[in-house]
Amino acid sequence: MLGKKVTIIGGSGGLGRVFARIFKNNGFNVLLMARNEDRLKRVAQELGVNYQLDLKTSVKDADIVMISIPIKSTPKMIKNVAPYLKEDAILFDVASLKSLACKELEIACKKYPINCISLHPMFGPGIKKFKNYVIILLRIGGTVYFNLKVNVLMDLLKKEGFIITETTPEIHDKKIALTLGIPHMLNILFLYLLRKTSNSLSELTNYTGTTFLLQKVFAESIIQREMEMFGDIQMENPQFHKILDLFENVVKEYKKIIRGRDAEGFKRIFTEGLNYSKEDKHFEKSYDYFYQFMKILKE
Numbered sequence: 001m002l003g004k005k006v007t008i009i010g011g012s013g014g015l016g017r018v019f020a021r022i023f024k025n026n027g028f029n030v031l032l033m034a035r036n037e038d039r040l041k042r043v044a045q046e047l048g049v050n051y052q053l054d055l056k057t058s059v060k061d062a063d064i065v066m067i068s069i070p071i072k073s074t075p076k077m078i079k080n081v082a083p084y085l086k087e088d089a090i091l092f093d094v095a096s097l098k099s100l101a102c103k104e105l106e107i108a109c110k111k112y113p114i115n116c117i118s119l120h121p122m123f124g125p126g127i128k129k130f131k132n133y134v135i136i137l138l139r140i141g142g143t144v145y146f147n148l149k150v151n152v153l154m155d156l157l158k159k160e161g162f163i164i165t166e167t168t169p170e171i172h173d174k175k176i177a178l179t180l181g182i183p184h185m186l187n188i189l190f191l192y193l194l195r196k197t198s199n200s201l202s203e204l205t206n207y208t209g210t211t212f213l214l215q216k217v218f219a220e221s222i223i224q225r226e227m228e229m230f231g232d233i234q235m236e237n238p239q240f241h242k243i244l245d246l247f248e249n250v251v252k253e254y255k256k257i258i259r260g261r262d263a264e265g266f267k268r269i270f271t272e273g274l275n276y277s278k279e280d281k282h283f284e285k286s287y288d289y290f291y292q293f294m295k296i297l298k299e
């Protein structure tokens, strides 16, 4: 039903490599495409797959084409590659923002007899095991085989352990502003704020118990990753711009409470946060988890 040939545009990149392994392990012939030949050749050799520099040649026989290139380049790549695909092929991107990419996919599947979906893997290239990691699916449209093919592909991913969350581009970008935009921003600002105080992190570690240490390691794991992508996730998503306005108001409200020694206001904010988090399924075990992470750090 799916065919056997997969081309990954951006296959020498972090996420391209993860998917190349998944497809290869499921018996597909994988072909990687990118622009820098040295890197592409090295990655293809590492993975034991083929590579191709010419876009048209790379996709013309493919049953599945995955686009795994930077967010801002993705819509244009969809437009460029769609005319070269063979009939009934599946085309999908993995960009972290969906509104613009999905518009191009909609155009592509109306213009050509191909099947378009959009995926957002909610993990980075560091992933080792896939169990219970989420992949967000957006069904765009295609030929009479569309749902059949998409369901088979999703079954393959579910068999690897992934959880598939299905949604629309609008809802996707709204939720991503919260689940990626906010934690990225807070961790970038955490380090930036400390930097502004001119204290070294190593020195501060001698004055820490638990919370700071864990927060520091978490922020450090974020700041050493893909700067361009993290910037795009915040700058290119109008939904995140709305969150920034809200954040500004929340900081103003907080500052007023703290400066005014407003114990009642502090209690209100604290309790609202507590009651909100009580609805979460991790809540009851969060404190235990915290000490499990600490155990790793202390050892």
Ligand SMILES: NC(=O)c1ccc[n+]([C@@H]2O[C@H](COP(=O)([O-])OP(=O)(O)OC[C@H]3O[C@@H](n4cnc5c(N)ncnc54)[C@H](OP(=O)(O)O)[C@@H]3O)[C@@H](O)[C@H]2O)c1
Residues within 6 Å of the ligand: 009, 010, 011, 012, 013, 014, 015, 016, 033, 034, 035, 036, 037, 039, 068, 069, 070, 071, 073, 074, 094, 095, 096, 097, 120, 121, 122, 123, 124, 125, 226, 229
């Ligand atoms: N990394 C994550 O944590 C993560 C998680 C979820 C989703 N995503 C999404 O996945 C996509 C890829 O992210 P990544 O982290 O894997 O990026 P990456 O490591 O920077 O890899 C990007 C790849 O795209 C290639 N490329 C860039 N522009 C190209 C073009 N115009 N034509 C052909 N190839 C091109 C690059 O190779 P050349 O420069 O040699 O062409 C490289 O192979 C992004 O849209 C990102 O939003 C990433």
